[in-house]
Amino acid sequence: MSSLRASWGILRMQLVSKVQYRAAAWAGMTTNAFWGFVHVIIILTFYRFGQQSNAGTSAGMSMVQAVSYVWLVQVLITLLSGTILDNEIREKIRSGDVGLELCRPLDLYAHWFARTAATRLGPFLLNVVPITAVAMLLPEPYRLQPPASLAALLSSMVAVMMGLLLCCASVGMAYVLLMRVQWGEGPMSIFTVLIDILSGAYLPLQLWPGWAQRFLMLQPFAGIYDLPLRLYVGTLAPSTVWQVLLIQAGWLVVLVAVGWLAMRRALTHMVIQGG
């Protein structure tokens, strides 16, 4: 890809500018930890009082696994959230500065993709160690468990990287919606929340009703949180990593193609506000 070097440059610059805001990073981390804790308590309540007969296991996912899942979502949220949009891109679309981006000899889609990945990597690298540490040090049954095995850890890490690409492609579609300044804001909000729900950010997809499982597994967003985390907690065996990667890659190709075409269309209809 010809703009690879430029994308790397953009990534580097985003990292630097994100990491320098320490106060924001701390605030974000505290929110993550707090939200994760609340989430864990809800999950525990469900398991303890919801299905006594199943004795702590629901839909093939144990209580301990579900708690770990919730913490992992908090560890990964800065990396994989569908609802965190890049404010600078939003502002550029709103103010019409997107015009200046078009004055660069870059494919705008690739440019924003690289940027989105970069703005996520920075905070993630700051968060990952402290949040993981805090979550692992909590008492039972609140704590994040170590991975099911070394193979589980490695396969889930590979799948998370793929999940990041999938997430950037999904968020890319949200930006394309925003580019329709006259009507895009509402649909964009609905779309991003949908990404989070279907990617398993709020509830592990395994805990959804049984009849929905096949659909949930094969829809485009499962590969963002849910499938990689199943590999970590062990509800999917490490050997299934190839199938996970295949689902992720397939949807990645589709989302990128659709996003790229939709952006090209949006650009020809673009109205630049002001001056």
Add this chain to the structure above:
Amino acid sequence: MSQIILDSVGKTFKVAERPPGLFGAMRGAFVRKHREVKALDDISFRINAGELVGYIGPNGAGKSTTVKIMSGILVPDRGQCEIMGRIPWRQRVAHVAQIGVVFGQRSQLWWDVPVIDSFELLRDIYRVKEQAYSKRLAELIDVLDIASLLNTPVRQLSLGQRMRCELAAALIHNPGILFLDEPTIGLDAVSKLALRSFLKDMNTRHGVTMILTTHDMADIETLCQRVMVIGRGRLLFDGHLDTLKRQYTPERRIRAKLAGHCGIDSLPGADSIEIKDNEVIVYFNPERVPAQEVIASLAAACPLLDLVVETPNVDEMIARMYRELSL
């Protein structure tokens, strides 16, 4: 061979309209009325390599729209546009690699990071060879006097400082064409002068073709030979600045200080005459009556202490032109 060719270019925007107030907003949620605004009606011009053209017109005339079409940002509805043999919006990536753009009201530098980081990123984006980059950058740093700003984050620069960095950023990849959309807006007098002399130099020494939109007529007077005037999406004038001046400000005025009393209320050869306290102002048209005659008859009629002949300034001329064309 013209470098920039526009042929009957038109662009219409749809503007959503809704009745004012809460009730109007609610109704607007169901029924949308659209009004079509012709930003550009039928614009045609040609510009040769190395020209420095001033592009003026009142607010909302279509200047920025034209610049955006030429820089590949907007797609026109009608007409043709070819720049250096390319259609800007079709071959956008190849096109923008050859042009530089400065928007006075927008920044193309990365806000949070030192200026030099932005330059280095631009080097990568435009794939400028390292050697060419360092040579070019050294030159720009020197001419624009920005050596001391390089390590400052852009958000901490003053407007004048930022604008100099913007210019450097727009020229790092050595473009053949530079579009400047109100580059002097908000600048102080010193910064304006520096910017103008830089642009002049880039144009004459490096042969960079420039199109400059501005509301500051001093920009036009010091920089441009050729002026294009746009109003309501149409090109109203395209020619030499002097021609424009002759057409819209044919008259001169003599402003003279009186040494004593002067009781005349008309003067042969003059269009009109005003006397206030100890000053007399005489309007005349040198194309009908030479200055010599008017001055002679004024000197014969009144005791004069001092005298200057003035041309109404370009601002007045443009204001009058906009009025006459009822823009």
